[in-house]
Amino acid sequence: MSQRDVKQRIDSVKNIRKITSAMQMVAAARLRRAEQRIAALRPYAGAIRRMTRQAAEAAGGEVAGNPLLAQRESESNVAIVLVTADRGLAGAFNSQIIRAGLRAAEDLRAEGKQARFYATGRRGVSSLVFRKLEPVGQYVGFTERPAYANAREIAEDLMAAYVDGQVDRVEILYNGYISPLTQEVRREVLLPLQRATIDEAIAQAATEPSHPGHEHHALVDYEPEPGVILQRLIPDYVEISVYRALLESSASELGARMTAMRSATDNASEVIEDLTLEMNRARQAEITQEIMEVVAGAESLV
Amino acid sequence: MARATFQVEILTPEGEVFNEQVEMLSTRTAVGSIGVLANHTPLLGLLEPTELRLYRSESEIVRFAQGEGYIQVGENRALVLVEEAIAPQDLDEQDLREKLRVAEADVASAEEGSEAQRRAIRDRRRWQAFLEVSGSSGG
Known part of the structure; x- marks a missing residue:
């Protein structure tokens, strides 16, 4: 390579480094906000638990009869929800979810069951479409910043499919957020909702600080009766689970992108260093060549 | 004369959107429209989508588009737990x-x-x- 070619390559790698380092910083800033959104959900989830406890106590503790809690005898149709990102450039973030989802579907097929895919994020949707596994539900355009309304839409689709008998079980696969550097693939059963989930929520609420009006429930007015309120609280647990999965996935996506962009930036720096060495060597060779030519010319005159 | 006030907290899954003293809160439960004043009797209600109004005073009203949720009143406080509470201009x-x-x-x-x-x-x-x-x- 000539000196000029090397110089051009150095300039282009420097441009790439500028882009990857900007993307790294953007991902880091958004990751902080994504972590704040995870924290912002906690007080709401806690308040839902306390209201469940109050309504359950007033209603005589009975949550049975809700169709979301009903376990099916044969689970021939299983919905698999893949939570991926709209964008790539995030390492193995998307591919590990898609791979886990395809494997889960194969396992189900081996048991004689049918998998129906639902996917969030353009990456998951397009991968499934490419494999001719068109997802029944497709949700895109929000993966970096999911709103509760997005989670509600997905959860309501799933709950309606479950109650109307199109699916007998619903599982969700997402990247759980551990730290900016670490994500883990999680697989959870969303439906049927486990009785234990509600019972644990009620038990946990008992240990949390009290809230207005709870001490005197004999005197509390209920609008409408507590049993109805309790039935309405149950689907909230499914919505909150979906929302939490979307939030964790968005934090994981940003963490993965930040890490991927940091190593791309580091790689670019290394390449620049190597190329600079190469350029210096080329320049040195050229100078040496010129000196030799001058010396040779001088010698021929002697 | 200014009326007695009570604390109202509005909490959504995306965070707290309001936490202030108000004179009156008006919204709609599954049973019908309600107005809550200071020292209201303890209440647990299902909220339906409607306009949620918070009266800082008779003339100063904060409004939200309120989604489904719950209201809990007691000890001169109210907790409004809703899926959405969006300012009209948003x-x-x-x-x-x-x-x-x-x-x-x-x-x-x-x-x-x-x-x-x-x-x-x-x-x-x-x-x-x-x-x-x-x-x-x-x-």
Whole structure:
């Protein structure tokens, strides 16, 4: 390579480094906000638990009869929800979810069951479409910043499919957020909702600080009766689970992108260093060549 | 004369949107419209989508488009726990109209008596209520 070619390559790698380092910083800033959104959900989830406890106590503790809690005898149709990102450039973030989802579907097929895919994020949707596994539900355009309304839409689709008998079980696969550097693939059963989930929520609420009006429930007015309120609280647990999965996935996506962009930036720096060495060597060779030519010319005159 | 006040906290899954002393709160439960004043009797209610109004005073009113949720009143405090509480100026009327159109189509196309239809009816009611809030803000 000539000196000029090397110089051009150095300039282009420097441009790439500028882009990857900007993307790294953007991902880091958004990751902080994504972590704040995870924290912002906690007080709401806690308040839902306390209201469940109050309504359950007033209603005589009975949550049975809700169709979301009903376990099916044969689970021939299983919905698999893949939570991926709209964008790539995030390492193995998307591919590990898609791979886990395809494997889960194969396992189900081996048991004689049918998998129906639902996917969030353009990456998951397009991968499934490419494999001719068109997802029944497709949700895109929000993966970096999911709103509760997005989670509600997905959860309501799933709950309606479950109650109307199109699916007998619903599982969700997402990247759980551990730290900016670490994500883990999680697989959870969303439906049927486990009785234990509600019972644990009620038990946990008992240990949390009290809230207005709870001490005197004999005197509390209920609008409408507590049993109805309790039935309405149950689907909230499914919505909150979906929302939490979307939030964790968005934090994981940003963490993965930040890490991927940091190593791309580091790689670019290394390449620049190597190329600079190469350029210096080329320049040195050229100078040496010129000196030799001058010396040779001088010698021929002697 | 200024009326007695009480603390109102509005909490959504995306965080707290309001936490202040007010003279009155007005909203709608599954049973009907309610107004809550200071020292209200303890209450636990299901909230339906509507315009939530918080009266800092008779003339100063904070308004939100409020989604489904719960209200808990006691010890001179109120907790409003809702899926959404959106300031009227943040509502996108065109987007709401589109959502309402989809919900109406879903109500019509879903099987009679199915969960899918009940869900579409809930969506329709929510977007209608939000559109009314958006319309009454003049924006």
